[in-house]
Amino acid sequence: MLTVDYDRLDVRAGHTVLDLGCGEGRHAFEAYRRGATVVALDWGTSEVTTTQTWLGAIDAAGEAPAGAVATAVRGDLLHLPVPDASVDRVMASEVLEHIPDDATAFAEIARVLKPGGRVAVTVPRYGPERVCWALSDEYHANEGGHIRVYRAETVRARLRAAGLVPGGSHHAHSLHAPYWWLKCAVGVERDTAVVRAYHRLLVWDLTKRPWATRTAERLLDPVIGKSLVVYADKPA
Template identity: 45%
Template structure:
């Protein structure tokens, strides 16, 4: 399940791309296996997630060999990225900034390591669906390693502008996931055992695997209204 629209990054053969806060590697793997050969780096604070991303490289046959295709993984802190300035053609930071202590510093680091003319994609939970989650459950917002802030659209945009990035577009994603998280929060203490939540999870897994036109079309229509994630795209001026 991808949150970032990779086509908006306008990637070319041999580009260097960083998936910052890669988690278990959904965007890292998608970048590595796409037709355009890229030098992909995944970085996360969690060594456990880095190992899961590494294992995911063996789930599918390798893509066509190319000197312009490689994959690298590292554990590190988004506040102090271990990369030289202007070393990436594109940077993805998906569902990370709501977790970090100083998002402005992280975005400044993203700007620092992005080449002039390079592309940046940032995604965070959308304000009002996330606000409902916070109101429904103290456990949701107080989970260790969980979300420590909610971003408004203009707040994320302003933080990127302060770092020197210029916005090129935005969209919303994962509308069908918003009710799932509202259910989880409303039934937080019994969420693991509740039949309705398990049934909704099975529905989302089925939708992910089968991608039927009906639900894909429904989510496309609902995303502007109740998309769970806000996704913004930027360019670093030359």
């Protein structure tokens, strides 16, 4: 399940791509398959281990083109282990809402980008996220949880303050918004029949990509898309 549009981010073979807060690697995998040199970074040891395992599996299956390289490393978004102006593309997907000093994280993204490089930042969208917060403290008020809700203009302001030029944006994952509203309403950790049924729908959509759900999500994304995606460039 990809949040970033790789065509808008313009990921190409030979690019150096940094995936920040990679989780279990979903965005890193696609960049690797496109022939990039990928560094997937996360603070969590288990996330880094899982991502490295799957990157190895992609290589073993021959799914990455010749010349593509990928690795997963543990690191801090406030002190990226990457030289200045060394990265063509950066992805920071669903991670900045967890970081108290997000201004420094944005500055680090700008530091490591090459002139002419591009970043895709994705965060929970303001409206759907506020519904989750209103329904449940358990959803966000925990160690490592969401500490802020971004408006689109706040993301753009952070990017401009870091010296980047915000460009286009879009929303994604509208089918996931009601799922999280439901979980927040019944209890985030409660496994009810309705929650299980909705989860099966999401898995079916993810694996089968049926026309009906793909069309519904495309139409609903501008209205209740759970994620906001903003692209920005570093001046050449």
